[in-house]
Amino acid sequence: MSAVRGEFSSRFGFIMAAAGSAVGLGNIWGFPTQTASNGGAAFLVAYLVLAFFLAYPALMAELMIGRHGQANAVSSLTKLTTRPWQKQFAFAVGFGGILCAGFILSFYAIVAGWMLSATLEPVTTLVGADAASLWLSEQSLTRNILFTVLFIILTVAIISRGVENGIEKWSKRLMPALLGILFALIAYVMTQEGAVEGLKAYLVPDFSSIFDPTLLVSALGQAFFSLSLGTSVMIIYGSYISKKENLVSLGAYVTLIDVFIAFVAGLLIIPAMYVAQAQGVEIFSTTTGKLLSEDTLVFQVLPALFDGMGGVGLFVGFAFFALMSIAALTSSISMLEAPVSYTVERFAMKRVQATWLIGALIAIVSIIIVCNLGTLFGLVITLTTKVAQPLLGLMCCIFVGWIWYRSSLLKAIQQGNPDVHNTLFWKIWPWYTKFVCPVAISLVFLHSLLS
């Protein structure tokens, strides 16, 4: 630990924390449902290519900016600038990312609250508390507010403990637990009728649809959301890595874990959909072949699947929603860290105070959204994930490619990695970030604006 700022105490701790941020509802729910509604295996192939060739370079841009600056997103970006307009630009991008992370948390906490109540529901059924079970499984204002606030309090409790004792310690515990539950559930689903058909849909691509522009941009957007890009979160996490560490390989591990968990989640959810279908639950439209209700599927189809399992379904349902809650928590702690680290450093406020203050502000925004679910929920998701994230991710690449002095950038790449100049990363990445990433992200952004 450095004297002034927190720092990850180990490579493993950083990898678990950054992968914990990346792995969330986006992987375990977003990726499989996108795959199912975008041509199955063809989407998987496009996602894999784009995650490695575009999202990984953009992730490296954010981690490099943070590690070089060793400060919150606004200060780290400002350190790269020399001219007044660049400093204003740095503030807009850094502060924009912090706001974006806060707003993402405000809707993420609502969905995570649903996950928490779905985790408790099988417990109440098991002990025969039928009234509580009904209350937990039905949408209501009080239930939604209660569980959203509960989830924010859990997030605040972890973040107020700082980097090493909070983020790192809990990510190291929660991430392996998540993998364990995921594999146990896959093993169970594979024994069920219909699972093999689901596996085929997931793993045997129809190459004719692979260049479909809608499929490509959806896959790229999913990769960016999944790696938590454009929110200043990876800048902050980068700033907690020691300059002795090899950032290039750390970033690669995080990308590999994120993609791997999305892939494994697909192995669970897509066969599970086909198993549910074999049990008579309607999943795909009989006329269009499209997935029926993407958003609510998790709360309708899967509980139906778990019910069909008999007594064991209660335990499987509990494990599944506990898994979703854990994945959401390791992501939400990274979202809260973005505004907290800024407030602590900028206003010299105590971490505990700053965490509770910002947690309370986010809870207020969440409650406003919960009270206007029909109008605000979708709007906040669209503005943050489809507009702000790609735009801010693009700006970070512009910082690395066009504002950061090349000699200083190359030195930053070499830190903790003295032999990097023999690698493909050294030869390609600086150019890639300068030209390919901004153009490709612009395409995603334009697409999301037009659709």
Ligand code: PFF
């Ligand atoms: N990457 C997370 C997921 O896939 O669920 C979502 C996320 C986390 C987005 C952190 C943005 C962020 F800053």
